[in-house]
Amino acid sequence: MSRKYNYIYSKLVESETDLKGIIAYSLYKQAKIKFIQQHKTKNSREPSEKDLDGFHRTSESHIQTYLNNSESILKKFEQEIIKRQKIKTFWSGVLQSMLGTFFIGLITAIVLFMIGIDLRTIF
Numbered sequence: 001m002s003r004k005y006n007y008i009y010s011k012l013v014e015s016e017t018d019l020k021g022i023i024a025y026s027l028y029k030q031a032k033i034k035f036i037q038q039h040k041t042k043n044s045r046e047p048s049e050k051d052l053d054g055f056h057r058t059s060e061s062h063i064q065t066y067l068n069n070s071e072s073i074l075k076k077f078e079q080e081i082i083k084r085q086k087i088k089t090f091w092s093g094v095l096q097s098m099l100g101t102f103f104i105g106l107i108t109a110i111v112l113f114m115i116g117i118d119l120r121t122i123f
Helices: 008-012 019-043 049-060 063-114
Strands: none
Touching: 008 019, 008 049, 008 063, 019 049, 019 063
């Protein structure tokens, strides 16, 4: 008996670049693996096509949940990227300020030296 086509993918993923749908599908696959493992533990056998059909019917009612969870994962990822970028930007600004101050002091010292002012006599 050949396996039937699983339509869940087409309900979750709209295109090859649909990241939300692809993540939702991976959440569905996690649930399916968990179902299969629990079925094996409980029944000491692989689930039959009939068992899997029941899982697929149940999964269809969870499609929006998979999509919502996927969106939540993407938002957390986006927030983490923004947080890391802010930290990187902050330290980049600190470094720029320090380098700018150093070079202004160096240029000032060179100019004063070139025009003949001895800094040791000023301080």
